[in-house]
Amino acid sequence: MYQYDQYDQTLVNERVAQFRDQTRRFLAGELSEEQFRPLRLMNGLYIQTHAPMLRVAIPYGLLSSRQLRMLAHIARKYDRGYGHFTTRQNIQYNWPKLEEVPDILAELATVEMHAIQTSGNCIRNTTSDHLAGVSADELEDPRAWCEIIRQWSTLHPEFAFLPRKFKIAVSGAAKDRAATQVHDIGLHLLRNEQGELGFEVLVGGGLGRTPIIGQTIRPFLEKKHLLSYLEAILRVYNLFGRRDNKYKARVKILLKETGVEEFTQMVEEEWSHIRDALELDNKEIERVKTFFNPPGYASNASTDTSFAVKLAENSGFAAWVRVNTVEHKIPGYRAVFVSLKAPGVPPGDITDAQMDILADLADRYSFGELRATHTQNLLLADVKQADLYELWQGLADANLATANIGKASDIICCPGLDFCSLANSSSIPVALEIAARMEDADYLYDLGDIRINISGCMNGCGHHTVGHIGILGVDKKGEEWFQLTLGGSSSNDASLGERLGPAVPKDQVANTVDTILQTYIELREGEESFLETVRRIGMPPFQEKVYANH
């Protein structure tokens, strides 16, 4: 993974010093709350229901065991012994003390981490494919490009006060696992007719209040122009994006109001002035790429025979392998998901002790690296098949081996009313109740791959609009109700879920989900997945069942 040199380190250290001074000035009354707000936000610090919430950046989800140990240490020393992984491959702490945040940032800086631009109206942490570098369908590892974007966007002087937040995702594989179509900018590595690799550039996707699928404004961008093109988009957005209404300030609204042709033309015009001056430096590209060279894989990993024996012997292990691991481009290796969706645990939560154990397991079995996924799980990307059994035991001992990845109990869920001051509803209890009904493994696996996403309000941090089943908390005269949608997806076939019908009260959500799943089981044809069934038969059969008694 990328390693800081003296310059990266200096910058992060200077940022810590700057934030320490900002916090001091705020506490001394020299900065008003209004003035401090954008400053703390740009360092990932929110003021939440109970306490400040600190969001720490995990650039494109990549984490070393050493960094994970530091995250565990911070959970222990400054928080209540746990952290929460988000849908943007970051981690949040819910209970830090404001006056201690500078110390937390200083500790993070010692392991090359920071909270820069994890919130606020600026360019946020760039996200990517959690299987980057290990999937067989990859054209090129996107992480070097993510790192180049990370550096370019870090403290970019022109784009630190944008109309609204700005999110970029990069995918380098045929299958889009980075949800590039629902980001402000989605970059998709592809090959043109001449066989050269470049980027398809999408703009204006996004979830939240006005969910929209992004549109392609440039089908092919040469790699050397990446930053100048991003800069052109950002400048157009900074100058012309709406600032009069924060709900209309995202770039998707600008694109909608101008139309994609005119928007594209504005960007291209801007770009024509800067493209030559801002070409990417080849040496620097190559330097960054070397950090993502493949680790020292064993060439004989696939000759192991113990794996097959264990699979045959132990059905629990076999189920876990089938559900929680995926193929790796190197024979004899697999990528292993670490489920943060154990029964009764809020989705994405992990304790300090679990983090420490996981760091050890990563050292032992996966080159000391981990990844955060946008489904709020973790991943050990490079595990030898011969090690899987021991790893499984180690994970199971730490309650991290629930075999449910991609299944109905692997629910994406925002913090909701339990922590978030914007929430309408408590999303976590709803997620736990739905998951609790999936404890029968046969039933869970029979349902197949299904994505259930829950947001506590229309800001959509739980990505409900792209859930196969989306669940959105709404406030009805002070009571928590939930609006359901079906048929959303953030993959290659991205689509927004369609509304099922009137909202249901909180105590009926799990029943409603049950009814939907039963309807699917009744009406599916052959091996059809839930999403395929919804797309084939549409909403009416589901509506009939759900609202039959109303």
Next chain:
Amino acid sequence: MQIIKDGTIIHDDVQHLADAEAPTGNRFTVSFERWKAERESLLAAGCAPGVRLSSGNALADIAGDLPFLDLVVVEFPAFADGRAFSLARLLRERYGYAGEIRARGDFIRDQLYFLVRVGVNAFEPKGGLDLEKLLPALKDFSVNYQAAADDVELIYQKRGK
């Protein structure tokens, strides 16, 4: 009045004229709209005018006038309104403006470093800010990843050596 210019605190006598106000001294600024309406007469007076840009103004409209302008003011109606950053950078990079670019209004200390990088070289904050305390903010960082309107050596260039 005191302002910060080119890294030091100096006395400044520029008047920011309202649209109907007649200039009394030699150095003054007018709004973008007034400049467009009274360009000829303001130039004929033989003084050194400046223009105040607010966020929505189109730079192309005054591009040809830049050589006659003593200073250009980028106004901050609210500190969170970041358009001034792009305006300043365009003035320097696209239009090659070499005169004074002054940030004026509601910007805050923590924006100074970014403003310098996009080409602002003078600072006239809204009342109440202690200029002495602002000065260190010009040096918040010693390293920079990305190219902007200043010509500092960038991190990748340092690495390339």
